[in-house]
Amino acid sequence: MRFKVLLIDDEPGALEGMQLWIDWEKLGFEVCGTCTNGAEGLKAMAELSPDLVVTDVNMPLMSGLEMIEEWRKSGNKNISFAIISGYSEFEYARKAMRYGITHYLLKPVEPEEAAGELRKIYSELLHEEEERQWSEMALVEEQVFLIRQLLEDSPGSEREYPDNLITLSAGREAWNICLIQTEPTMYAELRGAAAALISQEQAMFLIDLAMNRLGIVFGYSPDQGQADGVCQVLAKLAARYTGQRAAAAIGAPEESLLHLANCYKTAEEALKFKFYDPEYTGVISYASIEDRHFQYHYDPTRLVDNAMEALTLLNAAGYRETVTAEAELFRELLLAPEIVKKAIYHLMYKMKEHMEDSLGKKASDALAKWDFSALADSALGLNELLALLLSLGEECIDLLSEEQELKSQGIVQEINEYIREHYRERLTIKKLAKHFYLHPVYLGQLLMKKNGVGFNEWVHNLRIEEASRLLLENKLRNSEIAEQVGYVNYSQFLKQFEKRMGMSPGEYKGRN
Structure with a gap:
């Protein structure tokens, strides 16, 4: 020194x-x-x-x-x-x-x-x-402790305040608080940067509020504008953390530091509006949003039911459409962030439960990277939560599809054997799907992939194959053969036979 x-x-x-x-x-x-x-x-x-x-x-x-x-x-x-x-x-x-x-x-x-x-x-x-520095640090620590207690005051509180707090309050004509929220992993670095900047300022205090939120309490003179000191601090922080998850909001000012709880309440309300802001740069003030109000009534049943149905059916497009439409509704209603987060977290846990029920440990290992418990303390906005939800859905559907593919390799053989045994009956894709507990659309796709033809074509092929064999035996009339292989209508049998064999049953019998 x-x-x-x-x-x-x-x-x-x-x-x-x-x-x-x-x-x-x-x-x-x-x-x-x-x-x-x-x-x-x-x-x-x-x-x-x-x-x-x-x-x-x-x-x-x-x-x-x-x-x-x-x-x-x-x-x-x-x-x-x-x-x-x-x-x-x-x-x-x-x-x-x-x-x-x-x-x-x-x-x-x-x-x-x-x-x-x-x-x-x-x-x-x-x-x-x-000694001077230690004395100043002790004084600041005492002031910070007392200021943090002010944030817990209820509106209209009339409790006794220490003289040094009253003296500090009188030193400035107005007081306010800026709340800064970030990710827990970024908090220590951002706090250190803010503390270094604040150490050069007067009547400005750093308050730790939560694992991912801090407050900058500042006093100023209104005729100098909205506190030049804190504006400079925030500008430097914003330049350093541009594009990162760090949202800031300033409350409504009060003439006395003793009414800081009111500043804190309004800053919290303003901070919520950053949830719908796709950018993290800039500071939002309560004055800019005080006439806007959040909606708190919302039933998440539709979102959960529709998304889970799409997930169960492995319908990726339907899942994306459901989630995206609901996000637009959130914006339209201006739904309170805590309500949106609650609905999204509820759906995520439902998806996690479904995956674990369907895939067991395989699902747990695959979803280990998704720390659902940490989301509650994150600074994620709606756009990021939406992207996270879509990404989770896509991964779940991919995992379920892979599992279905593995299972289908064995079950398709079993289904084909069943069709060979029952093709003479009035067999339909719906009856077959019900028997094997599969969705008709998925079953149709499964058979097409395995056999190279659709279900109906596969049944006709089996019937005409059997009819050709019976025609060569020459023991039954053509109409009897048609009925025996499963055709109620002889004209339909004739049409399918000619389509596959290139000749009528009579011509086939004559040539052979």
């Missing part, structure tokens, strides 16, 4: 010598200015705010001791002093001790002797600075 030093002496040679022969930088100091008398010194101290003043005591216009006495009376910043005097001026040194000045350099100033004394002074200044 480096301290500022002001040099005062009416002899130009003495001033030059102190600057040239003492290695101030090595000793932890930097010379911020020089003066030739006490009157100039008072003015320079007020302007330059040095930590140490090294001054001659015997100077025209105003002596060094007179200057020190005047400075101490003014009540300005506490500055350390070291006086320079000769052997013949012992009375000055004795008087200086009455002012609490213990550092004394003899003229002419010897560099080594001065260095030793300045090292002592540096050590004292460093100790004082550390």
Whole structure:
């Protein structure tokens, strides 16, 4: 750490010598200015705010001791002093001790002797600075503790407040709070950046509110606009975290810090509107949304039922259509974010249960990356939740489809054997689906993929194949054969036979 030093002496040679022969930088100091008398010194101290003043005591216009006495009376910043005097001026040194000045350099100033004394002074200044910093930190911690308690006040609270809190409140004409919400994983980094920026500001306090939310409480003068200090802090944070999940909102201001709970309540309300904002940049104020109101009545049954039906039927397009349409309804109704999140989380858990019931451990392993419990504390907006829900649905349908594919490899063989045994009957795709507990559409797709033809074509092929065999035996009439293979209508049999064999049953029998 480096301290500022002001040099005062009416002899130009003495001033030059102190600057040239003492290695101030090595000793932890930097010379911020020089003066030739006490009157100039008072003015320079007020302007330059040095930590140490090294001054001659015997100077025209105003002596060094007179200057020190005047400075101490003014009540300005506490500055350390070291006086320079000769052997013949012992009375000055004795008087200086009455002012609490213990550092004394003899003229002419010897560099080594001065260095030793300045090292002592540096050590004292460093100790004082550390104590000052600890004292300031303790004061801020106490203020932060008291401010956090204010956030818990109920409207119209009339409890007793500590004097130091009342004094702090009176120091500014208006107070407000800015809430910043981010992801739990980003919180520590963002908080550190905010704390570093706030440390340079006056009447501004960082309040930890939750694992992913912090508050910046600030006082300001309304005639200077909406708190230039906090605006600069937020602008720097926004530039650093552009495009990341960090939403900020400012409440309605209050004239007294003691009414901070009202600021907090309105900032929370404003922050909710960021849920429908696809961008995370910028700060939303309560003044911009106070006339808008959320809807809190919503029945999630339709969303859950329709989405689960699409999932069960492996209908990816239907699932996407259901979820997207419901999201548009959320925007249209301006449904409260907590209600939207509750509905979406409910659907996600339903999907998870269905997957675990259908796939067991395989589903648990596949869905392990989806931390549903962490979503409640996330800063996700509607667009991101929608994308998450769509992605989850697509993955679930893919997993279920893969499982169906594996199972179908065995069941298709069983279905085909059943068709071979019952094709003579009035067999339909619906009856077959009911028998094997499958959806008719899915069953039709399954048979097409395995056999290369649709269900009806497959049944006709089997019937005509059997009819051809019976025709060659020449034991039954053609109409009897048609009926035996499953055709009630002979014309339909004739049509299907000619289509496949390229000739009539009679011609087939004659040729063979």
